[in-house]
Amino acid sequence: MHRLQSALDAVVESIDTPAPIVLADVVQDNIDRMQDFASRHGLDVRPHVKTHKCVEIGRRQIEAGACGITAGNVGEAEVFARAGFDDIFIAYPVWPAGTKRHRVRQLAGSTRLRIGVDNVAAVDALAGAMGDEPERLHIVVEVDCGARRSGAPPEVAAEVALAARDRGLVPAGVFTYPGHGGSARGARERAAADQRSALSTAVRTLERAGLDPEVVSAGSTPTVEFSTGDPITEIRPGEYVFGDLDNTRLGACSEDQVALFVAATVVSNWIPGQAIVDTGTKALGREGHPDKGYGRVAGMDAVLAKLNEYHGFVALPPGVAQPEIGELVPVVPNHVCPVVTNFEEFIVTDSEGASLQRWPVDARGFLN
Amino acid sequence: MHRLQSALDAVVESIDTPAPIVLADVVQDNIDRMQDFASRHGLDVRPHVKTHKCVEIGRRQIEAGACGITAGNVGEAEVFARAGFDDIFIAYPVWPAGTKRHRVRQLAGSTRLRIGVDNVAAVDALAGAMGDEPERLHIVVEVDCGARRSGAPPEVAAEVALAARDRGLVPAGVFTYPGHGGSARGARERAAADQRSALSTAVRTLERAGLDPEVVSAGSTPTVEFSTGDPITEIRPGEYVFGDLDNTRLGACSEDQVALFVAATVVSNWIPGQAIVDTGTKALGREGHPDKGYGRVAGMDAVLAKLNEYHGFVALPPGVAQPEIGELVPVVPNHVCPVVTNFEEFIVTDSEGASLQRWPVDARGFLN
Numbered sequence: 001m002h003r004l005q006s007a008l009d010a011v012v013e014s015i016d017t018p019a020p021i022v023l024a025d026v027v028q029d030n031i032d033r034m035q036d037f038a039s040r041h042g043l044d045v046r047p048h049v050k051t052h053k054c055v056e057i058g059r060r061q062i063e064a065g066a067c068g069i070t071a072g073n074v075g076e077a078e079v080f081a082r083a084g085f086d087d088i089f090i091a092y093p094v095w096p097a098g099t100k101r102h103r104v105r106q107l108a109g110s111t112r113l114r115i116g117v118d119n120v121a122a123v124d125a126l127a128g129a130m131g132d133e134p135e136r137l138h139i140v141v142e143v144d145c146g147a148r149r150s151g152a153p154p155e156v157a158a159e160v161a162l163a164a165r166d167r168g169l170v171p172a173g174v175f176t177y178p179g180h181g182g183s184a185r186g187a188r189e190r191a192a193a194d195q196r197s198a199l200s201t202a203v204r205t206l207e208r209a210g211l212d213p214e215v216v217s218a219g220s221t222p223t224v225e226f227s228t229g230d231p232i233t234e235i236r237p238g239e240y241v242f243g244d245l246d247n248t249r250l251g252a253c254s255e256d257q258v259a260l261f262v263a264a265t266v267v268s269n270w271i272p273g274q275a276i277v278d279t280g281t282k283a284l285g286r287e288g289h290p291d292k293g294y295g296r297v298a299g300m301d302a303v304l305a306k307l308n309e310y311h312g313f314v315a316l317p318p319g320v321a322q323p324e325i326g327e328l329v330p331v332v333p334n335h336v337c338p339v340v341t342n343f344e345e346f347i348v349t350d351s352e353g354a355s356l357q358r359w360p361v362d363a364r365g366f367l368n
Numbered sequence: 369m370h371r372l373q374s375a376l377d378a379v380v381e382s383i384d385t386p387a388p389i390v391l392a393d394v395v396q397d398n399i400d401r402m403q404d405f406a407s408r409h410g411l412d413v414r415p416h417v418k419t420h421k422c423v424e425i426g427r428r429q430i431e432a433g434a435c436g437i438t439a440g441n442v443g444e445a446e447v448f449a450r451a452g453f454d455d456i457f458i459a460y461p462v463w464p465a466g467t468k469r470h471r472v473r474q475l476a477g478s479t480r481l482r483i484g485v486d487n488v489a490a491v492d493a494l495a496g497a498m499g500d501e502p503e504r505l506h507i508v509v510e511v512d513c514g515a516r517r518s519g520a521p522p523e524v525a526a527e528v529a530l531a532a533r534d535r536g537l538v539p540a541g542v543f544t545y546p547g548h549g550g551s552a553r554g555a556r557e558r559a560a561a562d563q564r565s566a567l568s569t570a571v572r573t574l575e576r577a578g579l580d581p582e583v584v585s586a587g588s589t590p591t592v593e594f595s596t597g598d599p600i601t602e603i604r605p606g607e608y609v610f611g612d613l614d615n616t617r618l619g620a621c622s623e624d625q626v627a628l629f630v631a632a633t634v635v636s637n638w639i640p641g642q643a644i645v646d647t648g649t650k651a652l653g654r655e656g657h658p659d660k661g662y663g664r665v666a667g668m669d670a671v672l673a674k675l676n677e678y679h680g681f682v683a684l685p686p687g688v689a690q691p692e693i694g695e696l697v698p699v700v701p702n703h704v705c706p707v708v709t710n711f712e713e714f715i716v717t718d719s720e721g722a723s724l725q726r727w728p729v730d731a732r733g734f735l736n
Contacts, residue, residue, distance in 0.1 A: 016736040091634045150636035265462045268518035368384040
């Protein structure tokens with residue numbers, strides 16, 4: 001029997017589906033392995049909590065040696081700051097308007113806070129938000145390394161950093177995100193090379209301007225194996241903690257390292273070659289496409305070929321017996337992050353099915 | 369200025385982005401128009417709360433004349449039952465295992481409850497869950513009309529209903545969902561014709577078996593205009609309450625009837641022809657595809673061509689000026705339902721921007 005089916009069978013009486021099941025021992029192995037990798041290469045790990053949004057998992061990452069955490073927005077940072085996390089980097093070009101102006105200042109008063117910026121207007125706005133204590137806010141200049149998302153050209157990193165220093169903020173360094181790597185190993189390696197090149201350029205411009213960057217920060221689970229060596233000081237992987245099908249396809253995790261699946265129930269099976277399960281987009285998100293599917297039933301070699309909001313359409317390959325109504329199956333998502341945000345809590349067990357806990361998805365819904 | 373931009377400008381100081389902004393007057397018009405349509409055709413309206421998950425909006429639907437509500441799962445039904453809703457149909461083939469066994473019975477004790485079934489095994493399980501008071505649970509047999517999702521063949525509706533009666537449950541009628549209509553008006557009309565045909569067949573089999581269906585229930589916003597006349601007694605539209613781009617494209621609502629948009633802030637604009645906004649998949653869901661985009665900026669004639677989790681990539685057509693960093697823009701989603709489930713609350717104003725309230729998304733996260 002597939003290891004995920006065994007874990008599911010062990011908790012079946014205590015849960016309702018759909019539900020996200022987390023294997024705590026696999027999570028811990030994933031955390032420890034990433035920390036070992038970073039230590040061997042002299043890097044800090046600053047895990048991105050967007051993936052798990054869970055204080056308990058964040059604590060385990062810190063206990064394993066993470067230097068702090070990365071958040072995707074102010075709301076996530078607030079939740080973790082309230083839980084006692086004292087070193088938080090919001091790796092996002094935050095624009096502090098509306099009530100966020102006040103919230104940023106308050107947050108900087110309660111934790112060591114770094115925020116991303118990629119332009120001088122945002123530097124001005126953040127300095128304005130900080131009022132008479134701008135020095136409490138450290139900024140990290142985001143540079144683009146080819147993803148063409150956010151991030152200034154590396155050549156202007158010093159301009160942004162100097163504007164920050166002029167306004168009393170503390171320019172702490174630079175970061176980037178190599179999100180333009182394709183699925184092939186070579187493409188990810190090239191994206192990581194672009195990352196190193198952009199960060200190196202940015203560091204040179206800072207040094208020429210008399211600034212000494214404290215942090216030079218790189219993404220992300222799929223590229224982390226190539227993100228070692230000068231000038232990188234920090235990595236910000238997120239998805240490694242759970243893994244998923246996309247990371248398995250990329251070779252960024254193995255199937256045995258997948259630590260989260262969604263428990264689903266077969267609710268209808270009238271159509272030959274198909275079973276309907278109760279994991280639709282409101283459980284899995286619409287991550288995938290019809291060819292690759294929207295998730296995989298572990299142990300059944302079958303993908304969810306289509307999703308409605310509350311219905312998942314499992315396409316059964318020839319020769320695979322149609323499951324019975326009421327049968328529970330483990331669904332491994334393509335992309336784990338959007339799954340987590342759909343649920344209030346994780347059902348936590350381990351590979352032996354020996355325990356059952358519930359960990360809240362604390363930062364769920366804190367979207368702004 | 370676009371009406372959605374005006375509404376956004378009126379609340380800008382009080383909100384953080386991303387945030388779902390609801391125009392209460394437009395919602396009320398949508399509710400009243402659907403109720404008028406149903407009344408003219410002698411139909412009950414049983415709105416699907418999966419779209420709004422909001423008690424306040426459900427109350428307005430009941431006040432306007434809805435006969436009850438439709439829910440997508442037990443958790444949604446529980447939230448509305450606790451809020452006093454006393455007539456709830458879970459239009460889903462619920463399998464009552466795990467703790468759901470107990471929850472179904474408890475729910476049937478607190479509200480008039482109908483649950484969908486499409487097979488005899490589920491009838492047995494539901495009767496088992498109800499213990500010594502099966503008569504408190506009314507079941508509605510789901511039949512398939514061509515969507516090939518859940519639903520028994522219409523010819524076996526009586527078999528399922530009779531099994532329910534034998535087990536002491538109350539067979540209340542039949543329902544279906546015409547989800548196989550394409551985007552063209554003709555395709556939707558054909559799907560609605562299939563719906564009528566399947567429901568008619570099912571009703572005939574019930575009548576031949578000596579059963580008199582109390583309810584013959586049809587979907588859904590895109591097909592509701594074709595879902596009138598014998599044998600249909602009830603319609604279950606959901607999305608009409610907010611509208612969205614997909615329904616606008618289908619002709620199921622007009623642009624002026626869209627009542628919800630997501631407020632977004634421009635956070636980066638280094639790439640010519642592109643602006644990055646703070647509405648990614650964690651606000652909008654990944655609803656769309658690269659060609660049609662993942663949402664539209666109202667008043668700018670620009671779509672979100674790509675989404676990351678916290679980043680939306682607005683593709684600016686030639687001649688459209690690049691927005692400034694910090695500019696707020698209204699994003700109309702392709703599909704509104706997955707947006708709602710991402711947020712804790714709606715920011716509620718009206719077309720004049722004259723008021724500001726917050727309505728909780730009460731049933732958010734109640735996924736099972």
